[in-house]
Amino acid sequence: MYRTKFFDHLILIAGVVLMLGPLVVAFTTSTHSAAEIHSKGLMLSIGDQFDETYSRVLFHGGGFTGKVTGLTMAWNSLILGVGFAVGKIVLSMMAAYAIVYFRFRFATLAFWLIFTTLLLPLEVRIMPSYQVMSQLGLLNTHTGLILPLLASATGTFFFRQFFKSVPDELLEAARIDGAGPIKFFFDVLVPLSRTMIAAVFIIMFVYGWNQYLWPLLMTTDESFYTLMRGIKQILQVWVGSQIPDYNEAFAMAVLAMLPPVIVVVIFQSWFIKGLTETDK
Secondary structure, eight states, rough: OHHHHHHHHHHHHHHHHHHHHHHHHHHHHSOOHHHHHHOOOSSSOSSSSSHHHHHHHSSSBTTTTTOOHHHHHHHHHHHHHHHHHHHHHHHHHHHHHHHHHOOTTTTHHHHEEOOOOOOOOTTSHHHHHHHHHHHTTOTTSHHHHHHGGOSHHHHHHHHHHHHHOOOOHHHHHHHHOOOOOOIIIIIIHHHHHHHHHHHHHHHHHHHTOOOOOOHEEEEEEOGGHHHHHHHHHHHOOOOOTOOHHHHHHHHHHHHHHHHHHHHHHTHHHHHHHHHHHHOO
16 A cells, blocks of 8 residues: 555655656756856756846847737737637637527528537648738737637637526526526626636636737737747857857746636636536
8 A cells, every 4th residue: 555655655756756846947058048058958956047047038128129028928928818808708608508508490500510610720721810810901910929829619619509508597586586587697607617717717828828829910010929939030140150048048938828827727726616616
């Protein structure tokens, strides 16, 4: 018995080391100078460049214009992550509510047509999406960054399954009390969906925060760069002209991991309940 527990804990510790090891190495490496990293590679010890590196990443203007900072890029990533998550939740809940409760003709067909959008991720339709955003004048805007990402059925699928598990007695009781569709939605379904909303918010926020390809295509103005774009920009220097700022790239990567981690930690219990809870 004790031997089994020992091996179980050993496997868990190995998993923790495997998952946190790259993050720790990225942090320790970011505290050294770029020249030292270039000559010696990844560092396991903490250097003396912590304050200088992180203050430079957060507050020092860079790029071709010399004005974009890490805080600016973090703000753009936050707008993209939160805007995408909130927009996705609103659209998904409304679509799922209409499909489950209004029972119009071809509702099932409509759902499966929406569900087929999962077969067409943004990377597949990226050029038509870019053309539409360009014609609408939404290049280099937060709206243009968020809007095309909303065309996916992931949230609709989750909320449809959740709404189908809500007892019909609640709908009948609301009708007896004189509640209309809008009141039933906001006063009954939304409070019941808090755990599911939290779960979907985490998934969509992390997905939006980590977007790279779409912001790379959509933004030519540095004031709209995201953190993921900024990391690439730091390492993109002319070969032979200078040493890339490896320490700043690692520091920015560490900072880019913090918001998703914070969101997951805050909503962890709701996230687990939203994905596993079946009794309403």
